[in-house]
Amino acid sequence: MSDPVQDESNGDSLWSFEAIAPPGLETALAEELRHLTGEAISDRPFGASGDLPPALVYQILADSLIAGRIYLPVARGHVTTADSLYALVAGIDWSAHMSAGDTLSISATGGNAELRHTGFIATRIKDAIVDQFRDREGQRPDVDTEHPGLRIHCHIQAQGEAILAIELSNGSLHRRGYRTDGGEAPLRENLAAGLLWRARWPQVAAAGGSLFDPMCGSGTFLIEAALAVLGQPASMRRQRLGSPAWKGQAGHVWKDVLDAEPRCWLDAPASRQTLTIYGQDRDPLQLAAAHANIERAGLGETVEIHHADSFASPCPADTQRREQGLLISNVPFGQRVEDTHEADEWAALCTQWVRCLPGWYWGILRSAEGESVWPLRFDKRLAVIHGGVEVEFLRGQFSDKSLRRPAGPHALAQRLIAQGREGEQSADDFANRLKKNWKQRQSLLKQGDTALRIYDADLPDFKLAVDWYLTEDGEAWLDIQEYQAPKQIDPQKARARLAAATAAAVEALAVDPEHVVVRQRARQSGRQQYGRMGAEGIERVIRERDTRLLINLTDYLDVGLYIDHRLVRDRVAELAQGRRLLNLFCYTASVSVRAAVAGAKSTCSVDLSNTYLDWAERNFALNGIKTDGTHRLVRADVLRWLDDAVKTAARYDVIFLDPPSFSNSKAMEDTLDIQRDHPALIESCMRLLSPDGVLVFSNNRKGFTLDPVMENRFQVHDLSRKTLPKDFSRTPTRRYVCEIRRP
DSSP states (O other), X not given: OOOOOOOOOOSOSOEEEEEEOOTTOHHHHHHHHHHXXXXXXXXXXXXXXXXEOHHHHHHHHHHOSSOOEEEEEEEEEEOOSHHHHHHHHHTSOGXXXXXXXXXXXXXXXXXXSSOOOHHHHHHHHHHHHHHHHHHHHSOOOEEOSSSOSEEEEEEEOTTSEEEEEEEOBSSOTTOOSOOSOOOSSOOOHHHHHHHHHHTTHHHHHHTTOEEEETTOTTSHHHHHHHHHHHOOOHHHHHTTBOOTTOTTOOHHHHHHHHHSOOOOSSSSOOOTTTOOEEEEESOHHHHHHHHHHHHHTTOTTTEEEEEOOTTTXXXXXXXXXXXXXXXXXXXXXXXXXXXSOHHHHHHHHHHHHHHHSTTOEEEEEEEOSSOOOOSBOOSEEEEEEETTEEEEEEEEEOSTTOBOOOOOHXXXXXXXXXXXXXXXXXXXXXXXXXXXXXXXXXXHHHTTOOEEEEEESOBTTXXXXXXXXXXXXXXXXXXXXXXXXXXXXXXXXXXXXXXXXHHHHHHHTTOOGGGEEEEEEOOOOGGGGTSOXXXXXXXXXXEETTXXXXXXXXXXXXXXXXXXXXXXXXXXXXXXXTSEEEEESOTTOHHHHHHHHHTBSEEEEEESOHHHHHHHHHHHHHTTOOOSSSEEEEESOHHHHHHHHTTSSOOEEEEEEOOOSEEOOTTSSSOEEHHHHHHHHHHHHHHTEEEXXXXXXXXXXXXXXXXXXXXXXXXXXXXXXXTOOGGGTTOTTSOEEEEEEOO
C-alpha cells in the first residue's frame, strides 16, 4: 500500500466520521472513543459518530480496538431505484477525491425493495464514477479489490436513504495481523476487545489486577487484553489506514499520530513487568495456535499460557495470589463435558472459581441456544453476534452469593401457582379447554390408563403440554411443559402467562398444588438429552396395564416414559410373548419390561446412556425381574453394536427400533440422522431377525418418510394411526410406526 497523499491541510477542519461496532457493542465503542479522544462522541445504532479534527479521527483509526470500520460520509440522498442511485453518485465531483489513474473498490450494505442486491448496488456506483471520469477526462479509474487507492462504501436504509462514504480504514479493523490460525470458533479480535471493555478490564487493569482465560483457545482474549493496556505496536497501527490515494488525506497528521505513543485504555500504559495475563486450555492444538499468535503479536514475555483442563485445574496458583482480577472466556457450555452430568460439572467448576478467586470480576461468552442455566448470578447480559450466530455475554463478580440455585420443576410450580393466584393475567380460555379435554378423557380413565395428555398447545396463547399421572399410591400429578417461547416475546409477559396457566390448571383439574411440576421444553443437543436438569428427586411408580414403571417428575428432560407410545408398548408386549425381544435405543426399557411381564422368553435392551440403563434396571426390579442372562441390559453405541451383532449367530423374534431423530453424542462414533440413516438401520435389524420375526420401527421425526426401497424389499404395515392414543389425536403425525417382515 502506498503512503497517503500529503495535502496542505493544517488539520484545523472537522471531519464527520462514523465508526462501526460489532453488533451489541455499540455503546462500548462510543465509550472507548470518548476515552481515546476526550471529546463528545454520539452512540448510534451502528456504533458511534462525531465531528472531530483529523488528528483525533486518525487517533481513533490507529488505536481503537473495538471499531470495525471508519467511514467519512460525503453524500446523502433518497434513492428508490438504480437510476436515482446513479444520479446521487454522479452528483459528486469525484475528481476532488481521486484521480482518473487511481484505483478504487466499492462495498455496499443494506438495501430496499428495488435495490436488494449489494453487488448490483456496488456496480451501479462504480458505473456512475467511471462514467464521470470518462466523460470529463477520457480515461477511467480501475477497480482493485485487494489494494485500492480509494475505498468507497454505500449503505442504503430500508426507507431509501443512501449514505455514500470514503472508507478511511483499510478494510475491517478486526484484522490485527497476529492471527493466522484462529483455532476452533475463533473470536473476532474487535468483538473480544468490546467484551473486555464490557467486562470492566480497563478498571481491573488500572487497579493492578490480573486477567485469566481458563479455556483460552487460540488466545484472542489474552492478546486483546494485553494490547488494550499496553497499546498496539507500530506495525499494527501503520497497517490500519485505507484509501491512501484519497485527496482529502492529511498525511502529515497521520504521520504525527503514528510517531506519537499509542493511546490505550489506561490513562498511563501498564508496564509489561507488572501486567499479569494467564491462559490455559486442554487442547494442545489450540495452545499451539495461541502460542504462535502471542509471539506474532510481540507478547511472548507478557502473556503466559499452560496446558490444563479447567475442570481438573480451575485456577493457576499465581491467580489465587491476586486480590483483583478478571476471569473471561468463550466457554463451550453445552458441549465440553462428556458425561451425563454436565450441569453438575459446570456448577462444580464455578464453585471452585468462587472459592479461589474471591472478589474477581468475570465475563463468560456462551451459546444462547437452549435453556441451560449458567451457575453464577450475573449483573449484565448482552446479546452479541459470534460467527454469524447470536450468543450471550454474561458478567458478574465472584462472591459468597454468586452461585445461583435455580428453582427445580417442583419449586418453580409452587412459585408460579402463587404468582398466578395473585396476578391479573387471565387464563379463562385455557381453563375452559382443560375442563373440556378432561371430560373427554374420562373414557380412557375407565380403561385403566394412568398417564394421559390433557392439553397439547391447543390454544395459540398457551403453548403448553399438560400431562396427568396417577401413581400406584393414588396421587394425581400434573406435569406442565412450556414450549420455549420465541426470543422476541417479553420474558416477563411470558412468565405471567405461564403463572396464570399453572394456577388455572390446578383449579380446573382439582389437583393438589403440591403435586404439580413445571418444566420448559427446549431443543437439546449431544448428551444434554441424558443430563440431569435438577435434583429434587420426585420419583413415583405408576402402573401401565399389569406393569410397574418408575417416573421421575423433576430431574430430567423427560419423565422416563413416553406416554404417547403406550399402544406401541401394548403391541410389542403382545408380539413378544414366548419370544426373544431386542430393544434398540431402549431409553428406560419400559418396552422390554412390559414384554418381560407379558411373558417374553428373553429381552436384550441396548442404549448408550448409563443414566437410563440404571433406570431400566430399577424398572425390571420393580416387577421382580432380574437383569441377568435372560433379560440383559447392554451399554453400547447402537450403530456400532449392530455392526458387531450381525457377525454373530444371535437372532431375535421381535425387534423394537425407536431411534432419536438426530444424535451427535460425543460418545458415538458417528452422527445419526434418522431420515438419512434409517435404511441402513433397518437392513441391519432384518439381518438379526428370525425367519418369521417382526421389526417394529418407530420414530418421531417431523415429516419422516420411509425409503421406498424398504417397501419394495420387505412387507411393511403402517401402524401410525392404529397406535396413536386418543389423547394425542391433535397431532396425528407426531410418530411414524410400522411393522416390517420378510416377504
